[in-house]
Amino acid sequence: MRINRKQGEMKARPVTSQRRLLLSVIQEAERHLDAKELYRRASERNPNISLATVYRNLHVFEKQGLINERHLGQARCYYEMKRLGEHQHLVCEACGQVIEFESPLIRKLVAEVQRKNNFSVTKVELYLEGHCHKCKEL
Amino acid sequence: MRINRKQGEMKARPVTSQRRLLLSVIQEAERHLDAKELYRRASERNPNISLATVYRNLHVFEKQGLINERHLGQARCYYEMKRLGEHQHLVCEACGQVIEFESPLIRKLVAEVQRKNNFSVTKVELYLEGHCHKCKEL
DNA sequence: ATGAGAATGAGAATCAATCGCAAACAGGGC
DNA sequence: GCCCTGTTTGCGATTGATTCTCATTCTCAT
Ligand SMILES: [Mn+2]
Ligand SMILES: [Mn+2]
Ligand SMILES: [Zn+2]
Ligand SMILES: [Zn+2]
Numbered sequence: 001m002r003i004n005r006k007q008g009e010m011k012a013r014p015v016t017s018q019r020r021l022l023l024s025v026i027q028e029a030e031r032h033l034d035a036k037e038l039y040r041r042a043s044e045r046n047p048n049i050s051l052a053t054v055y056r057n058l059h060v061f062e063k064q065g066l067i068n069e070r071h072l073g074q075a076r077c078y079y080e081m082k083r084l085g086e087h088q089h090l091v092c093e094a095c096g097q098v099i100e101f102e103s104p105l106i107r108k109l110v111a112e113v114q115r116k117n118n119f120s121v122t123k124v125e126l127y128l129e130g131h132c133h134k135c136k137e138l
Numbered sequence: 139m140r141i142n143r144k145q146g147e148m149k150a151r152p153v154t155s156q157r158r159l160l161l162s163v164i165q166e167a168e169r170h171l172d173a174k175e176l177y178r179r180a181s182e183r184n185p186n187i188s189l190a191t192v193y194r195n196l197h198v199f200e201k202q203g204l205i206n207e208r209h210l211g212q213a214r215c216y217y218e219m220k221r222l223g224e225h226q227h228l229v230c231e232a233c234g235q236v237i238e239f240e241s242p243l244i245r246k247l248v249a250e251v252q253r254k255n256n257f258s259v260t261k262v263e264l265y266l267e268g269h270c271h272k273c274k275e276l
Numbered sequence: 277a278t279g280a281g282a283a284t285g286a287g288a289a290t291c292a293a294t295c296g297c298a299a300a301c302a303g304g305g306c
Numbered sequence: 307g308c309c310c311t312g313t314t315t316g317c318g319a320t321t322g323a324t325t326c327t328c329a330t331t332c333t334c335a336t
Contacts, residue, residue, distance in 0.1 A: 090251060090255060103250055105250065113228060113266060117239065119269065120269045121267070123265075123267035125264070130261065132255075
């Protein structure tokens, strides 16, 4: 597994206990975490950690390509470890359930858009909202 | 042109001068507006209008299907009149340029996701970020 | 072990968005 | 046109997320 970074241009960053802690909390999470929840979980293991440190490092991790920032309908952001296959999200607006999916059509679509607009795309975020089968019957 | 509303269940809403003003500012805008900029432009014609009224009516207009709320990379939301063909956005992270595009692949993709997950999708937001041809040469 | 630079904790500051409430308004019925 | 009732508005206060400031602590190459 390879980290997505352009060779050599990533500044060396000190390894701190806070960073180790935060990454392992994100890694062990069973769902998408927002900053506050990450802070809550990290505080259980290091009661001194500061919310500002959480925010600062979320940005660091994202720049390093370790995690993805996601906008799941709310104003606030959610975070998750970056995985091999890109995936996108489908959220039920009634029960809040989040479903992850992927499709080769996304690749195709991005390729088309890049070609047609002479753009080089670095970030793809597809957000779908609707009603899951349970919530469909109003 | 048909407004997207389920028959008869839309409560009648008083037409106020503020609503007329806000809609016409949005309509005449040459680009996507956020609440603050909409407020600024509306204030030029009605210096008494309140920012809270702007926010309240943006929600009303969206519920009525008159406008679309867009997330263009920033935390805050941008708004634009709803148009016939759905379109999505491509933003240059260097110069901020916003390009609108559409593709039949989106319909296809959404249909696929709906079918595979037994979901009924009500909102599609595809956000692409990258570098435009000008900003590509770093 | 040292020193320069980077990261941290705590609280203040910022910024978008929302709320509560009294006053003003819209629009159907008379 | 006037009245009545439910809506909407302006305003200021408030919330909630995120960022900033700065003194202190930490990391790591030397
Ligand atoms: Mn995910
Ligand atoms: Mn647009
Ligand atoms: Zn549901
Ligand atoms: Zn550009």
